[in-house]
Amino acid sequence: MKRLKLGALAAIAIGAGVAAHAAETGITVAMQLEPPHLDPTSAAAGAIDSVLYANVFEGLTRFAADGSVVPGLAKSWDISEDGLTYTFTLQEGVTFHDGSSFDAEDVKFSLDRARAEDSTNAQKALFEAIDTVEAVDPATVRITLGQPNGALLFNLAWGDAVIVAPESIEGIKSSPVGTGAFKFANWVQGDRIELERNAEYWGEAPALETATFRFISDPTAAFASVMAEDVDAFVGFPAPENLPQFEADPRFQVIVGSTEGETILAMNNKQPPFDNPLVREAVAHAIDRQAIIDGAMFGLGTPIGTHFAPHNPDYVDLVDLSGFDPDRSRELLEEAGLAEGFTTTLKLPPPSYARRGGEIIAAQLREVGIQTEISNLEWAQWLEEVFRGKNFGLTIVSHTEPMDIGIYARPDYYFQYGKPEFVAIMDKLNAETDPEARSALLKDAQRMIAEDHVNGYLFQLAFPTVANARIEGLWQNQPTQATDLTGVRWTE
Amino acid sequence: MSLWRSRNLLLGGGLSLLFVALALISFVWTPYDVEKLNIAAKLKAPGGDYLLGTDHFGRDILSMIMVGARTSIAVALVAVGIGMGAGVPLGLTAAARKGGWLDEVIMRGNDLIFAFPSLVIAILITAIAGPGAINAIIAIGIFNIPVFARLTRGAALSLWEREFILAARVCGKSRTRISMEHILPNLMNLLIVQGTIQFSLGILAEAGLSYVGLGAQPPTPSWGRMLAEAQTMVSFAPHLALVPGLAIMLTVLGLNLMGDGLRDLLDPRIRVVRT
Numbered sequence: 001m002k003r004l005k006l007g008a009l010a011a012i013a014i015g016a017g018v019a020a021h022a023a024e025t026g027i028t029v030a031m032q033l034e035p036p037h038l039d040p041t042s043a044a045a046g047a048i049d050s051v052l053y054a055n056v057f058e059g060l061t062r063f064a065a066d067g068s069v070v071p072g073l074a075k076s077w078d079i080s081e082d083g084l085t086y087t088f089t090l091q092e093g094v095t096f097h098d099g100s101s102f103d104a105e106d107v108k109f110s111l112d113r114a115r116a117e118d119s120t121n122a123q124k125a126l127f128e129a130i131d132t133v134e135a136v137d138p139a140t141v142r143i144t145l146g147q148p149n150g151a152l153l154f155n156l157a158w159g160d161a162v163i164v165a166p167e168s169i170e171g172i173k174s175s176p177v178g179t180g181a182f183k184f185a186n187w188v189q190g191d192r193i194e195l196e197r198n199a200e201y202w203g204e205a206p207a208l209e210t211a212t213f214r215f216i217s218d219p220t221a222a223f224a225s226v227m228a229e230d231v232d233a234f235v236g237f238p239a240p241e242n243l244p245q246f247e248a249d250p251r252f253q254v255i256v257g258s259t260e261g262e263t264i265l266a267m268n269n270k271q272p273p274f275d276n277p278l279v280r281e282a283v284a285h286a287i288d289r290q291a292i293i294d295g296a297m298f299g300l301g302t303p304i305g306t307h308f309a310p311h312n313p314d315y316v317d318l319v320d321l322s323g324f325d326p327d328r329s330r331e332l333l334e335e336a337g338l339a340e341g342f343t344t345t346l347k348l349p350p351p352s353y354a355r356r357g358g359e360i361i362a363a364q365l366r367e368v369g370i371q372t373e374i375s376n377l378e379w380a381q382w383l384e385e386v387f388r389g390k391n392f393g394l395t396i397v398s399h400t401e402p403m404d405i406g407i408y409a410r411p412d413y414y415f416q417y418g419k420p421e422f423v424a425i426m427d428k429l430n431a432e433t434d435p436e437a438r439s440a441l442l443k444d445a446q447r448m449i450a451e452d453h454v455n456g457y458l459f460q461l462a463f464p465t466v467a468n469a470r471i472e473g474l475w476q477n478q479p480t481q482a483t484d485l486t487g488v489r490w491t492e
Numbered sequence: 493m494s495l496w497r498s499r500n501l502l503l504g505g506g507l508s509l510l511f512v513a514l515a516l517i518s519f520v521w522t523p524y525d526v527e528k529l530n531i532a533a534k535l536k537a538p539g540g541d542y543l544l545g546t547d548h549f550g551r552d553i554l555s556m557i558m559v560g561a562r563t564s565i566a567v568a569l570v571a572v573g574i575g576m577g578a579g580v581p582l583g584l585t586a587a588a589r590k591g592g593w594l595d596e597v598i599m600r601g602n603d604l605i606f607a608f609p610s611l612v613i614a615i616l617i618t619a620i621a622g623p624g625a626i627n628a629i630i631a632i633g634i635f636n637i638p639v640f641a642r643l644t645r646g647a648a649l650s651l652w653e654r655e656f657i658l659a660a661r662v663c664g665k666s667r668t669r670i671s672m673e674h675i676l677p678n679l680m681n682l683l684i685v686q687g688t689i690q691f692s693l694g695i696l697a698e699a700g701l702s703y704v705g706l707g708a709q710p711p712t713p714s715w716g717r718m719l720a721e722a723q724t725m726v727s728f729a730p731h732l733a734l735v736p737g738l739a740i741m742l743t744v745l746g747l748n749l750m751g752d753g754l755r756d757l758l759d760p761r762i763r764v765v766r767t
Contacts, residue, residue: 242727362710
C-alpha cells in the first residue's frame with residue numbers, strides 16, 4: 001500500500017516536472033478583449049494589435065518597449081534636405097509566413113492599400129502626408145510627401161501601418177500572414193488564439209516556441225485564472241483592487257506601467273448647456289480627480305490636466321487649471337445662468353474606470369447641482385449612441401492611441417470641438433519638422449484645450465500586468481497597444 | 493400542528509416585516525446618505541462607525557441595504573400588482589367562458605408567455621427597452637400574468653360547479669357579475685398566498701436583473717448590483733457580498749415561510765383536509 005502511494009507520488013512528481021518543462025517554451029497570455037478579426041490595417045479595435053503587433057505583423061518602423069521609434073522592416077532611411085523624400089533601405093532575406101518573399105513591392109502595396117480612397121484603415125490620417133510610394137528596387141522604397149511631416153516615422157510604426165502581402169491579403173481577417181517572429185496557428189473564437197515560432201524569422205529568434213492568447217472579459221474570472229495559474233500572464237488586468245493580493249503572493253509579479261490612455265470625462269461641446277465654456281469649466285472644477293483615481297482605480301493612475309500623456313517630454317502640467325473647487329464651480333454655473341443646476345446624461349462603457357468613475361463623478365456633480373442620468377452601455381451600444389450618434393451629454397472613456405491630440409481638430413469627432421484656432425495649430429504642427437517648434441506647438445495645443453475645458457481631464461490610465469514571477473521581458477508600458485512576446489522568456 | 497403553522501407564519505412574517513420596516517424607515521432616515529461617496533472611508537469592515545461596514549466608495553452598507561430594500565420591494569410589489577391586475581380578470585373571464593374561443597385565446601396566450609424562461613425574457617425586454625427599474629418592473633410583471641390567470645381560472649372553474657353559483661345564475665345574474673360578486677371573493681385567500689410567493693420571486697428576479705446590470709441604475713442602491721460590484725472584492729472584503737446576499741436570502745425565506753403559513757391558515761382545501 002505504502003509503495004503504491006509512493007509510486008503515485010512519483011508519478012505526480014514526474015507529471016509536474018513535465019508540465020514545468022513544457023511551460024518553459026510556451027506561454028499563455030490572457031487579456032480582456034478578443035479581436036473582432038485579425039487584420040490590424042482595417043479596424044480600430046486595439047485588441048487586434050494586442051495580439052498581433054510585433055508578434056505576427058511588422059512595419060517599416062516599430063515602437064520599442066520605451067516608446068521610441070526604432071527600425072523594423074526598414075534597416076535604415078535617408079531624409080532629403082527639404083524633408084519631402086524618405087528613402088528606406090529594407091531588411092534583406094525577409095519572407096512572409098506563407099513562404100513568399102518580402103520586398104519593396106509589398107511595402108508599396110501595403111501603404112497604397114492603407115491610404116487608398118476606399119481603404120477601411122482606421123487611421124487614414126497617418127498616411128495623409130504621403131504623395132507617392134515607389135519601389136526603387138527590391139530593397140529600396142521611396143516615399144514622397146506633399147508637405148513636410150515630422151511624424152512620418154512615428155506614424156509608420158503604428159499597427160495600422162504594418163506590411164502585408166498581396167498574395168495573402170484575401171484571408172487576412174481569419175489567417176493573418178505577416179513577417180514577424182511568430183506565425184499565426186489557430187483561432188478558437190471566443191476562447192483563444194495560438195501562435196507558433198517562425199523558424200524562418202529574419203531577426204533574432206524569440207525564446208518562446210508557442211504562445212497562446214486567451215480572452216477573459218470577466219474580472220472575477222480573470223482573478224481566478226491567474227490565481228489558479230491557468231494563465232502565465234494577464235496583460236491589462238481589469239480589477240486593480242486585486243493587485244495587492246498578487247503582490248503579496250511570491251508566485252506572481254505585478255508590473256504597473258503607463259499607457260497612452262488619457263481618461264476623460266468627455267462633454268458634448270455642441271449640445272446645450274455644454275456649448276457654453278462656463279458650464280464646461282464648472283464641470284471641470286466640480287471633479288475631484290484624486291477621489292476618482294482612489295475610488296475607481298484603487299490608486300492607479302496619474303492626474304492629467306489636458307489631453308496629453310504625462311510621460312511625454314512635451315507634456316505641460318495643467319492640472320491646476322481645473323483643480324477641485326466646488327465653490328468656483330457653483331459660481332460659474334450661476335454666471336452661466338444655471339444657478340439651479342441642470343440635468344444631463346452620463347453614458348458609460350463597460351470598463352471599471354468608466355463604470356466606477358461614473359458613479360463617483362455623478363456624486364461629485366450632484367454636489368454642485370448637476371444631476372446626471374447614468375446609463376451603462378455595452379461597447380457596441382456606446383459606439384453607436386455616443387461615438388457615432390453623438391447622442392450624449394457626458395461620457396467617460398480612455399483614448400489609448402498615442403499622440404492623439406489631433407482628434408480635437410476634427411469638428412465631427414464625438415465631443416465636437418474643432419475650434420478653427422486649434423485646427424490652425426494642428427495644421428502648422430503637421431507641416432513642422434523642427435523638433436523645438438513642434439514641441440512649442442504641441443504645448444500651445446495642450447493649453448488651448450485645457451483653457452477651453454473641452455473635456456474633463458481625469459487621469460492617465462495605468463496598465464497593470466500580472467505575470468508568473470519567472471517570466472521576464474514583458475513590456476511594462478504601452479506606448480502602443482501591443483503584447484510584444486519577441487523578448488519574453490522564462491528564467492531559471 | 494397549529495404551533496408549527498403559526499411558527500412559520502410568525503418567523504416569515506417577522507422577517508418580511510423587518511425588511512418592509514427597513515424600507516419604510518429609509519424614506520425618512522438612514523444612518524448615512526447613500527448618494528454621498530466618501531472614498532477615504534472605503535472598504536471598512538463591519539463594526540465601529542459603520543455597523544455593516546462600507547463599500548468600495550465608502551458608502552455605508554446598512555444604509556444601502558435599507559434603500560435597496562425599498563427598490564426591491566417597490567419593484568416586486570408593482571410587478572405582482574401588474575400580474576394580479578391583468579391575470580385575475582383574464583382568469584375569471586376564461587373560467588366564465590370555459591371552452592369558448594375567448595378561453596382558448598387567453599389560455600394559449602398564457603401558455604405562450606409561460607413557455608419562455610422568465611428571466612431570459614426579462615433580460616430581452618430590458619435589453620430592448622433599456623435597463624432601469626421601470627422596465628424591470630414591466631418585465632417581471634408580465635411574467636406574473638399567466639401565473640395568476642391560471643390559478644384564477646382553475647379555482648374559478650371548480651367554483652362555477654357549486655350550488656350557490658347555480659343559484660346566482662338562476663337569478664339571472666350575468667357571468668361578469670357572478671365572477672365579480674361571487675367567484676372573486678372566494679378566491680381571495682388563494683390569491684393572497686400566491687401573491688406572497690410571487691412577491692418573493694419578484695424580489696429574486698429584481699436582484700437577478702440588477703446583478704446583470706439591467707435593474708435599477710446607479711446611484712439608486714440595489715441588492716443585486718451590490719452583489720455584482722462585490723465580486724472582485726470578495727476575497728479581501730467578504731462583507732460586501734455577504735450582507736446583500738443575506739438580505740436577499742432572508743427576505744425571500746421570510747416571504748416563503750409567510751406564504752406557507754398563510755396557506756395553512758387560509759387555504760380552504762388544506763383546512764378541509766386537516767379538520
